[in-house]
Amino acid sequence: MNKLFVARNPRVAARSLDGEMMIMSARDSTLFTLNKTATILWQSADGTTPLDEIVQNRICTEFEVEREVALQDAEALARELASHEILQISEHPFPPAGGSR
Amino acid sequence: MSGLLEEMTQKALARNIPLSVQVDLTYRCNERCVHCYLDHDDHGEMTTAEIKHLLDEMAEAGVFILTFSGGEIFLRKDFFEILEYARRRLLFCVKLKTNAILIREAEAARIRDIGVESIQISIYSHRPEIHDAITLVPGSLKRSLDAVRFLKAHGLRVVLANVLMAQNAGDYRGVRALAAELGVECSLDPTITPMMDGNRSILSLNVDQDALRQVFRDQSLVGSVDEFCAIAAPADDNTLASLPCSAGHTNCYVSPYGEIFPCVQFPLPTGNVRKQRFIDIWRHSERMNDVRSIRLKDLTTCTSCSHVSGCSRCPGLAYMEGNMRGPSTQDCEKSFARTGVPSANMLAKKRPGINLVQIQVLPAMTSATV
Numbered sequence: 198m199n200k201l202f203v204a205r206n207p208r209v210a211a212r213s214l215d216g217e218m219m220i221m222s223a224r225d226s227t228l229f230t231l232n233k234t235a236t237i238l239w240q241s242a243d244g245t246t247p248l249d250e251i252v253q254n255r256i257c258t259e260f261e262v263e264r265e266v267a268l269q270d271a272e273a274l275a276r277e278l279a280s281h282e283i284l285q286i287s288e289h290p291f292p293p294a295g296g297s298r
Numbered sequence: 299m300s301g302l303l304e305e306m307t308q309k310a311l312a313r314n315i316p317l318s319v320q321v322d323l324t325y326r327c328n329e330r331c332v333h334c335y336l337d338h339d340d341h342g343e344m345t346t347a348e349i350k351h352l353l354d355e356m357a358e359a360g361v362f363i364l365t366f367s368g369g370e371i372f373l374r375k376d377f378f379e380i381l382e383y384a385r386r387r388l389l390f391c392v393k394l395k396t397n398a399i400l401i402r403e404a405e406a407a408r409i410r411d412i413g414v415e416s417i418q419i420s421i422y423s424h425r426p427e428i429h430d431a432i433t434l435v436p437g438s439l440k441r442s443l444d445a446v447r448f449l450k451a452h453g454l455r456v457v458l459a460n461v462l463m464a465q466n467a468g469d470y471r472g473v474r475a476l477a478a479e480l481g482v483e484c485s486l487d488p489t490i491t492p493m494m495d496g497n498r499s500i501l502s503l504n505v506d507q508d509a510l511r512q513v514f515r516d517q518s519l520v521g522s523v524d525e526f527c528a529i530a531a532p533a534d535d536n537t538l539a540s541l542p543c544s545a546g547h548t549n550c551y552v553s554p555y556g557e558i559f560p561c562v563q564f565p566l567p568t569g570n571v572r573k574q575r576f577i578d579i580w581r582h583s584e585r586m587n588d589v590r591s592i593r594l595k596d597l598t599t600c601t602s603c604s605h606v607s608g609c610s611r612c613p614g615l616a617y618m619e620g621n622m623r624g625p626s627t628q629d630c631e632k633s634f635a636r637t638g639v640p641s642a643n644m645l646a647k648k649r650p651g652i653n654l655v656q657i658q659v660l661p662a663m664t665s666a667t668v
Contacts, residue, residue, distance in 0.1 A: 208413040210391030212362040215313050219306055219362060221391045223413050226455065228302045 203251070203275050203284050204244030204291040211239070224282045234260070235274055242284055244291030248275060310360070310548045316580050317548040318363040319356060320562050323349070323380065324554050325369040329397050330434040331420075333463050333503045335493045336369065343554040346376040348572065350383050352552065355576040357388040363415075367395035367562075369554065378408060385412050394418065395459070398445035399438055406448035416455040418485075419446060422465075424472035432465055446480055456482040463490050464502075467509040474518070488513055489628055492618045494565050504628070510635035529637050530608025537607045538595035545613060546589035550580065560589045564614030566622070589613070592623060599625050603642035605633040 205211070208223030218231040218239055231239055237259060241251040252268045260267070278284040285291065310317040324343055325336045344352065356364070364384055371377055371394065384390045394409075398419045401409075409417070419442055423429040429439035449456050458480075460466075460473045470486055477484035488505055492498045505513075513519060520526035541547055545561035552558055556572040558579045559565055568586040569579030580586065592613065598621065600606050610633070615626035625643035634640050640648075 207386060209389070210362065210385075210415070211389045212357070212360060212391075214306060214309060214315060214317075214360055214362070217309070221362075221415065226415055228300060228306070230302065230306070 199288045201248040201272060201275065202244060202246075202287050202290050203238065203242040203248055203279075204287070205239060205242050206282050206285050209283055220283050222281055222283065227281070229281065229283065234271070235278065238271060238274060238278070239284070242275075244285075248272060306362075307544075307548055313360075314581065315360040315548070316356075316550055317361065318365070318544075319361045319550055319552060320365040320367055321349075321352070321552045322367050322369060322554050322562070323371050323374050323377065326373045327368060327370045327397075328373060328399060328435070329370070329438060331422075332432055332434065332465070333461065333490045333500050335491050335500065337493075337495065338369065341555060343374075344556050344572070346379060348556065349376075349380055352556070352571050352576060353380075353384055353388055353390070355571070357390065359577040359580060362391055363393065364390040365393040365395060370400070371396055372400035372405070378412075381409075381412055381414075385414070391415050395420075397433070397438070397442055398449075399435070399441040401445035401448060403448050406445070406452050406454070409449065410452035410454055414454070416457055417449055418457045418459045421458040421460055421473055421476070422463075423469040424476045425469065428466050428469055432463070443476075443480070446482060450481060456480075458482060458484045460484060460486050461490070462486060462488040462505050462509070462513065464505060464509075467505045470513070471518075486513070486519065488632070491563055491615060491628075496565075496618060498618075501628075507631065507635050510632060514632075514636045527636050527638075529604060529639055530606075532604075533594065533601075533607040538601065539593050542592055542594060542597070542611060542613045546586050550586075558583070558586075560586060561614050563612060564589070564617055564622075566614075566617055589622065597623050597625075599643050599646060600641075604639060605630075605637070605641050609633050609641075 206223060210221040212219050218236040220229045220231060222229065234256060237255050238251065241255050248271060249268055252271045253264060256267050256271060257264055275284055275286055279286045307317060325338055326340055327338050366381070381392065384392055392414045394414055394417045396417065396419060421429065421442060422432045426439045430436050446456050458473060458477045460470055462470060474484050488510060490500055490504045492501060514527060515523050517523055545564050550558055550560055551562040552571065556570045558568050558571065560568065566585055566589065568583035571579065594606060595601055600611060609629055611629045612626045613622050615628055616622055616624045619627060625641065627643060630641035630643045634644060
């Protein structure tokens with residue numbers, strides 16, 4: 198399987214409200230809140246760390262889950278977030294982008 | 299408000315987080331609207347660095363929705379630098395309020411690239427002779443509408459803000475038709491507010507009761523007229539324990555000079571970010587906490603009013619009348635126009651006054667007249 202890279206869409210608005218991440222879609226101003234896994238994925242989506250490394254170092258250490266299962270779930274989640282234009286997905290690293298609060 | 303935003307607002311309220319803040323970047327303006335409540339001279343606006351520092355503090359405090367307004371925001375030469383910082387670095391959900399006459403194709407494209415939630419543009423009439431007579435700038439309607447088209451062409455969400463006053467009371471239907479033709483939204487506000495310094499002379503521009511009644515009975519605006527104009531159910535204990543509005547609870551306002559107020563319409567100074575951290579003012583200002591302590595049951599006059607549970611009473615306007623726990627006469631007039639039932643405040647004012655007899659000259663008056 199090719200490596201996947203995920204980056205935060207710079208056009209969304211985002212803020213952590215007492216640990217819960219609020220994201221407003223750039224496409225239609227729909228508001229989303231992210232669960233714990235999605236929040237980890239969002240916070241780790243620097244565009245240069247491969248998804249499998251995020252799963253290994255951030256998700257598997259947080260949840261008791263097998264790496265392969267976690268990677269499949271994370272990829273599905275990343276694609277869902279990408280469908281809402283919250284994340285961007287590529288098989289190549291993204292140029293560096295800004296952070297989030 | 300969407301269900302999720304309502305949920306997040308309740309969460310912010312419970313955790314004392316300022317979810318939404320309006321920052322006026324300048325009071326300078328390139329229009330001279332006859333009803334404007336601002337002093338347009340620059341008395342020492344925050345610098346670019348000061349504003350960026352404030353935005354850092356606001357992001358840290360949990361502010362999510364950030365409205366840039368003025369004055370005219372595009373008069374600041376650093377406007378795009380500030381906007382980019384707010385969006386790209388701090389990821390605020392940014393809304394803009396502007397007259398848009400400085401927005402051309404290039405500015406619209408740049409706003410699209412940076413990404414904002416919406417742009418609210420003041421439009422007073424569909425007729426240039428009326429709009430331009432309110433802004434006192436010939437050609438301003440054309441320039442503002444050109445900007446609407448540029449922004450719309452870039453897929454941005456535009457809202458026409460139509461403030462009603464005596465001069466344009468009959469034109470709101472024309473503005474709404476114009477909005478529909480342009481494919482943008484439209485909001486209507488029938489309230490002219492006093493100037494920030496307390497000067498109430500511009501209140502004479504407010505629409506009269508007949509015009510208010512007409513607006514409140516326009517089905518295209520209010521939906522079911524019977525429902526909208528009905529007197530609200532008597533207030534129960536839950537209603538009386540509720541908050542008058544979100545000012546100071548999940549919202550606040552920052553002036554171009556760094557002063558923090560509970561709301562743009564509530565000029566009670568609570569601190570200045572040039573001297574204190576934003577979050578310290580928000581959490582610890584005695585005045586902010588005083589505003590926060592008010593519940594409907596604490597209001598003088600209004601608590602016993604038949605409109606208390608359905609009134610649009612603005613605590614800021616009440617404050618500008620002299621008592622933040624008192625009535626806001628403009629909202630009493632709206633409740634009256636809506637329902638035909640006078641408010642407790644209106645009835646009290648009609649009662650024969652008590653003749654006050656001054657029995658002793660006050661010391662201050664003595665010294666002032668010597």
